[in-house]
Amino acid sequence: MSRNDPLLVQRPSSDHSPERSDAEEDALLTGERTRRSESRRGATFWREVGLFSWALIATAAVIVLAVVYQHGQSTGRREGRWAPGEKPEGKRNLVFMVSDGMGPTSLSMTRSFRQFQKDLPIDDILVLDKHHIGQSRTRSSSSLITDSAAGATAFSCGKKSYNGAISVLPDHSPCGTVLEAAKAAGYMTGLVVTTRITDATPACFSSHVNMRSYEDLIAEHQVGEYPLGRQVDLILGGGRCHFLPNSTSGSCRGDDKDIVQLAKSKGFSYIDNRDGFDELKLGSAAQLPLLGLVAEKDIPFEIDRRFENDVYPSLEEMARTALKALSDATRNSDKGFFIMIEGSRIDHAGHGNDPAAQVHEVLAYDRAFAAVLEFLENDSTPGVLVSTSDHETGGLAAARQLHESYPDYKWFPGVLANASHSSEHLEAKLHDYLDNEGNSASADKKRAYIRREFLEKGLGIFDAQDSEIDRLINPGDQVPAAYVFADIISRRAQIGWATHGHSAADVNIYASSPHDVLDLVGNHENIEVGQFLAKYLDLDLGEITRKLRDTETKPHAASERYAWMGEPLADEVVVDELDTYHGDFKKRSLESKPSHEDAEPRLRLERHSWLTFDSFSQMTDDEFGHHPT
Numbered sequence: 001m002s003r004n005d006p007l008l009v010q011r012p013s014s015d016h017s018p019e020r021s022d023a024e025e026d027a028l029l030t031g032e033r034t035r036r037s038e039s040r041r042g043a044t045f046w047r048e049v050g051l052f053s054w055a056l057i058a059t060a061a062v063i064v065l066a067v068v069y070q071h072g073q074s075t076g077r078r079e080g081r082w083a084p085g086e087k088p089e090g091k092r093n094l095v096f097m098v099s100d101g102m103g104p105t106s107l108s109m110t111r112s113f114r115q116f117q118k119d120l121p122i123d124d125i126l127v128l129d130k131h132h133i134g135q136s137r138t139r140s141s142s143s144l145i146t147d148s149a150a151g152a153t154a155f156s157c158g159k160k161s162y163n164g165a166i167s168v169l170p171d172h173s174p175c176g177t178v179l180e181a182a183k184a185a186g187y188m189t190g191l192v193v194t195t196r197i198t199d200a201t202p203a204c205f206s207s208h209v210n211m212r213s214y215e216d217l218i219a220e221h222q223v224g225e226y227p228l229g230r231q232v233d234l235i236l237g238g239g240r241c242h243f244l245p246n247s248t249s250g251s252c253r254g255d256d257k258d259i260v261q262l263a264k265s266k267g268f269s270y271i272d273n274r275d276g277f278d279e280l281k282l283g284s285a286a287q288l289p290l291l292g293l294v295a296e297k298d299i300p301f302e303i304d305r306r307f308e309n310d311v312y313p314s315l316e317e318m319a320r321t322a323l324k325a326l327s328d329a330t331r332n333s334d335k336g337f338f339i340m341i342e343g344s345r346i347d348h349a350g351h352g353n354d355p356a357a358q359v360h361e362v363l364a365y366d367r368a369f370a371a372v373l374e375f376l377e378n379d380s381t382p383g384v385l386v387s388t389s390d391h392e393t394g395g396l397a398a399a400r401q402l403h404e405s406y407p408d409y410k411w412f413p414g415v416l417a418n419a420s421h422s423s424e425h426l427e428a429k430l431h432d433y434l435d436n437e438g439n440s441a442s443a444d445k446k447r448a449y450i451r452r453e454f455l456e457k458g459l460g461i462f463d464a465q466d467s468e469i470d471r472l473i474n475p476g477d478q479v480p481a482a483y484v485f486a487d488i489i490s491r492r493a494q495i496g497w498a499t500h501g502h503s504a505a506d507v508n509i510y511a512s513s514p515h516d517v518l519d520l521v522g523n524h525e526n527i528e529v530g531q532f533l534a535k536y537l538d539l540d541l542g543e544i545t546r547k548l549r550d551t552e553t554k555p556h557a558a559s560e561r562y563a564w565m566g567e568p569l570a571d572e573v574v575v576d577e578l579d580t581y582h583g584d585f586k587k588r589s590l591e592s593k594p595s596h597e598d599a600e601p602r603l604r605l606e607r608h609s610w611l612t613f614d615s616f617s618q619m620t621d622d623e624f625g626h627h628p629t
């Protein structure tokens with residue numbers, strides 16, 4: 001369809017052909033026969049003869065077409081393409097992309113946002129939209145709502161595990177990963193992320209620890225300090241602080257181990273900033289193995305990063321760099337490479353309930369996805385791209401009921417288009433102001449400054465209420481100011497959120513082509529995604545699992561066999577059955593306790609103590625004191 005085709009013009013279709021009477025329409029709905037079909041019984045014999053002949057001809061045609069098609073395939077009718085469900089026999093590459101926390105509604109929201117912002121027609125869709133092939137069901141072994149660790153273990157090992165597990169199974173044993181098995185089979189391997197490289201998704205491909213919070217230990221595994229030795233050839237992302245000894249500024253390690261030094265001693269080249277990244281010349285000058293840690297923790301949200309392009313590379317640039325480097329490094333090999341590329345912070349925008357940050361994250365992911373497609377199209381080595389999410393975050397709704405009265409069917413992308421920064425960024429700036437100049441300013445001055453600098457300039461919002469500004473100044477100890485910014489913008493855009501955590505929604509699966517990833521067409525368990533990755537590269541994950549289980553780093557008692565995976569979980573932690581209802585339903589309770597499954601937002605919002613969100617996000621607008629006029 002061309003851009004100018006009016007999508008809403010009703011095309012004539014057989015469903016609405018004039019021959020179909022209302023009675024037939026009813027019959028279709030109710031399953032009852034219509035009078036018209038009975039009155040026609042006399043013509044039935046000849047109709048059946050006609051149908052039979054037609055069926056014969058059609059069958060013959062299908063057979064002929066199938067033979068021609070097969071022939072076309074086997075003679076390489078189009079280079080680099082295989083019959084549906086088949087794969088190339090020789091050298092091949094596998095690119096796996098993870099859009100952490102991106103649910104189907106993130107796509108609806110981002111698509112509309114982009115159309116609004118760029119004045120595009122309604123059939124102008126994302127690159128991802130054109131490659132949608134199925135959906136993934138995301139539950140873990142311990143919850144209907146997974147976290148990223150269990151979610152990524154499903155991809156890395158092809159097995160369900162408990163929330164918090166980093167490629168460790170509910171029986172507390174390690175499971176071999178696609179990346180490790182690819183390495184063992186002679187492939188080169190890479191990881192590219194926008195969060196800490198020690199965060200759950202990349203960790204699951206390159207380490208085995210009992211709990212995702214053991215990030216110091218994950219960093220050690222990632223440079224090869226664990227039973228299998230070095231497995232990753234290319235690392236690009238954030239999280240430098242977990243690699244620096246605690247005596248160094250910019251460290252977040254609990255000990256004085258120098259993991260950068262350790263990596264160098266194992267042969268890694270190391271870069272830690274934009275200049276170092278630029279010297280890689282988009283991959284053509286990269287020395288593998290490469291440890292590239294371009295941010296102390298997370299790389300900023302794309303909505304903020306675009307103003308700091310001279311400090312941090314984009315996901316697309318990192319993806320292009322990694323593909324080029326791995327492709328060059330495998331040029332003379334009979335094996336290609338495996339790489340995992342994550343749009344890590346779509347999830348963080350979801351946790352923060354920040355729709356403006358999220359649409360920019362999804363668009364950045366879409367650009368990285370397009371860059372991978374372009375690489376695959378150009379490259380002489382065949383390969384596939386599979387992309388999915390580990391879970392949905394935020395319970396995002398492209399709708400919001402602001403009042404008790406029945407809502408209008410509206411949401412306003414223009415509100416998101418007006419925002420120039422994330423809530424996270426604005427919060428940091430607000431704290432800066434309140435701790436310094438703002439500290440001694442009068443209440444009126446403070447309000448005026450916040451209105452102008454943060455709400456008008458930062459969010460493009462010109463109708464902020466004093467009550468909202470006061471809430472920013474004094475959000476209370478349960479709620480960070482970032483959540484107040486995010487709520488101010490979400491309400492005006494009429495975007496809804498059910499939670500600051502994850503949800504159990506099915507997530508989309510995308511691929512370079514459905515033919516190449518036939519196993520994942522339709523609705524699947526997330527572990528089938530991991531199983532496909534292993535199958536595409538003909539990997540034996542069981543072999544790696546046996547190796548990990550047989551390797552004992554020290555002569556330990558059986559109970560300490562896996563001491564290298566970090567502190568064991570407490571015995572009472574249930575990892576292989578769903579939690580049961582505890583009667584927790586009170587919306588306003590601030591006393592409900594965090595559970596062990598809630599590590600993700602706590603790690604991210606380090607500054608904030610544990611938050612119980614219900615009291616905040618479930619308030620209606622009326623409770624906030626905004627009545628529309």
Ligand SMILES: *[C@@H]1O[C@H](CO)[C@@H](O)[C@H](O)[C@H]1NC(C)=O
Binds near residue numbers: 246
């Ligand atoms: C740094 O790590 C060492 C152990 O490696 C520890 O003894 C020391 O207390 C740590 N220092 C800080 C400030 O955390």
Ligand SMILES: *[C@@H]1O[C@H](CO)[C@@H](O)[C@H](O)[C@H]1NC(C)=O
Binds near residue numbers: 378
């Ligand atoms: C793909 O090929 C086109 C045309 O030759 C070129 O412009 C583009 O830079 C190539 N892209 C990649 C990722 O190699």
Ligand SMILES: *[C@@H]1O[C@H](CO)[C@@H](O)[C@H](O)[C@H]1NC(C)=O
Binds near residue numbers: 460
């Ligand atoms: C966006 O910002 C402009 C000023 O730059 C303002 O006039 C307009 O009302 C804002 N739009 C929305 C939807 O808030």
Ligand SMILES: [Zn+2]
Binds near residue numbers: 100101148347
């Ligand atoms: Zn996640």
